[in-house]
Amino acid sequence: MCLALLSGLLSASFCPAFAQQPATPKEPAEKPKPRVRPNDAGVAIPTRFDMLRGAYGPYRANNDLLYYHLDIRVDPGQKSIQGKNTIRFRMLQDGTRIQLDLNEALNIDKILLDDAPLKYQRDTGAVFIDFPQTLRAGQTYSIDFYYSGHPLETGRFGGMTFKKDPAGRDWINTACEETGASIWWPNKDQWRDEVESMDISVAVPNGLTDVSNGHFTAKTDLGDGYTRWDWHVSYPINNYDVSLNIGNYVHYSEKLGGLSLDFYVLPEDLERSKPQFAQARGMIEAYQHYFGPYPFVKDGYKLIQAPYSGMEHQSAVTYGNLFTNGYLGHDWTGVGISPLFDFIIIHESGHEWFGNSITATDRADMWIHEGWTTYLESLYVEYRWGKQDAIKYLNGYRPKVHNLRPIVAEREVNADPTEDQYFKGALMLNTLRSVVDDDKKWWTLLHDFYQHFKYQNISTDDVIAWFNQSTGMTLTPVFNQYLRRAAIPRLELLFGEAPGMLMYKWAADEENFAMPVRVGTHGHWQTIHPTTAWQVMQTPLSKDEMQVDIDHFYVDVNKQ
Ligand SMILES: [Zn+2]
Numbered sequence: 001m002c003l004a005l006l007s008g009l010l011s012a013s014f015c016p017a018f019a020q021q022p023a024t025p026k027e028p029a030e031k032p033k034p035r036v037r038p039n040d041a042g043v044a045i046p047t048r049f050d051m052l053r054g055a056y057g058p059y060r061a062n063n064d065l066l067y068y069h070l071d072i073r074v075d076p077g078q079k080s081i082q083g084k085n086t087i088r089f090r091m092l093q094d095g096t097r098i099q100l101d102l103n104e105a106l107n108i109d110k111i112l113l114d115d116a117p118l119k120y121q122r123d124t125g126a127v128f129i130d131f132p133q134t135l136r137a138g139q140t141y142s143i144d145f146y147y148s149g150h151p152l153e154t155g156r157f158g159g160m161t162f163k164k165d166p167a168g169r170d171w172i173n174t175a176c177e178e179t180g181a182s183i184w185w186p187n188k189d190q191w192r193d194e195v196e197s198m199d200i201s202v203a204v205p206n207g208l209t210d211v212s213n214g215h216f217t218a219k220t221d222l223g224d225g226y227t228r229w230d231w232h233v234s235y236p237i238n239n240y241d242v243s244l245n246i247g248n249y250v251h252y253s254e255k256l257g258g259l260s261l262d263f264y265v266l267p268e269d270l271e272r273s274k275p276q277f278a279q280a281r282g283m284i285e286a287y288q289h290y291f292g293p294y295p296f297v298k299d300g301y302k303l304i305q306a307p308y309s310g311m312e313h314q315s316a317v318t319y320g321n322l323f324t325n326g327y328l329g330h331d332w333t334g335v336g337i338s339p340l341f342d343f344i345i346i347h348e349s350g351h352e353w354f355g356n357s358i359t360a361t362d363r364a365d366m367w368i369h370e371g372w373t374t375y376l377e378s379l380y381v382e383y384r385w386g387k388q389d390a391i392k393y394l395n396g397y398r399p400k401v402h403n404l405r406p407i408v409a410e411r412e413v414n415a416d417p418t419e420d421q422y423f424k425g426a427l428m429l430n431t432l433r434s435v436v437d438d439d440k441k442w443w444t445l446l447h448d449f450y451q452h453f454k455y456q457n458i459s460t461d462d463v464i465a466w467f468n469q470s471t472g473m474t475l476t477p478v479f480n481q482y483l484r485r486a487a488i489p490r491l492e493l494l495f496g497e498a499p500g501m502l503m504y505k506w507a508a509d510e511e512n513f514a515m516p517v518r519v520g521t522h523g524h525w526q527t528i529h530p531t532t533a534w535q536v537m538q539t540p541l542s543k544d545e546m547q548v549d550i551d552h553f554y555v556d557v558n559k560q
Helices: 003-007 048-054 267-277 279-291 343-350 367-385 387-395 420-436 439-453 460-471 476-483
Strands: 063-075 080-091 095-101 106-113 119-123 126-135 140-149 158-164 170-175 197-205 215-221 226-233 245-247 250-256 259-265 301-305 317-319 490-495 501-507 517-521 524-528 535-538 556-559
Touching: 080 095, 106 119, 106 126, 250 267, 250 279, 259 267, 259 279, 267 279, 267 301, 279 301, 279 343, 279 367, 279 439, 301 343, 317 343, 343 367, 367 387, 367 420, 367 460, 387 420, 420 439, 420 476, 439 460, 460 476, 490 517
Parallel strands: 063 197, 259 301, 301 317, 490 556
Antiparallel strands: 063 080, 080 140, 095 126, 106 140, 119 126, 158 170, 170 245, 197 226, 215 226, 250 259, 490 501, 501 535, 517 524
């Protein structure tokens, strides 16, 4: 996810979610000041919509998604959409009702099972569908959900936007992680269950191109002024990753081994896109080095110009970072590393491994997408420029963390986690590397963690259990302190009860919190093993001389 759009860190006049993106970037905006969003400080009370959206209720839990065929026609003049989603699912238990979702602004034209209309009931964004006969556990069913209307342009991502490109041609895009995919198409709008594969057919006026997820299969002139573009997704896919990118795109491609890299940009930006998009190759090589093959080889990797900063749409990453390094022209972490690379190419594409291949089961666990992918940025830096720059880059994120609420939010209520999930999540993983204290082992852990959970939907508990088992360490209190508590651990250092004596312990919310940490002076670190009970050590260092290795451990320190 594009975090400037999420956080509002950038001025409205500069952020393309709020204003049409200029063809040529204007003067870079002033360096943004971090600010506390309302949801960094507190939790909103869920609405009825949130409860129905967030809950994995009985009419979701009674079935397992297998396949979607989204087959639609988009009318730029009317700013409307019309078509159907064919939804195939297997019943996990006997039942006569299932829950799907569609934004209330859109009409339901009909819902068919074997050409027979089904009854349904709408309740905020939910659509409860009733079957005249019991659907049987273990059996597979397919329904056709016909809908039409004017999708809302809403949320900082836009939902579905009908814009014009800088030359005045139609430019229609979707980006709906925040609002949910049901803002523009009917689906089972939650994170836990994904289809195994999907077809996307999009009819658009002749002359326009639709680039969606997956592998391009066909382009058909429908003879009525419209052309249908067909795409096939060969892997499980999140609903919010399904996307339309309709515009006057030009296309070029290259190969990275057996992987197709395809690039779609507006014609005016063709030349300046080429040197910038060349970064995609090095990005994929870096992530493959750490985690293994690009997850969606059959679908290929695409980078598609869009009128907002960027989004990790699976195998179809969207890009609006002004064809320049950094993040919308800024040194994003403020320590001189960010200008070395294009933040959107590196961050959004990292989500192919964490977010798209490995997916959280609930928005409450979204740090599995964003904390990990922010950490992946530093892996890219390490792969290209070495560990020192990677650590420097990561610690540039420190001022962006607020520590006002836990980064894991309440489950099953469509919760909006704090933005700390990005930066604090990455700093926690960097800390974990120092706790493991063996880089060779750390690289193996990262690789094996990804390989173990790829193409799966997992929770925070799954992550913790895997790391406990794979390291042989008791890491639950460490993960819990960083993920489920607002404050980070604070190392209490009490000097001078007697000459040369230092008392130390952790102040932490988690009972039994224990974590090694390095103290001493730069180049002469010593690992100590504080718990929440005082321990004593001898040291020749004075209070002023004694340092804590906070570059490698994201902790607070209180020296007295
Ligand atoms: Zn992201």
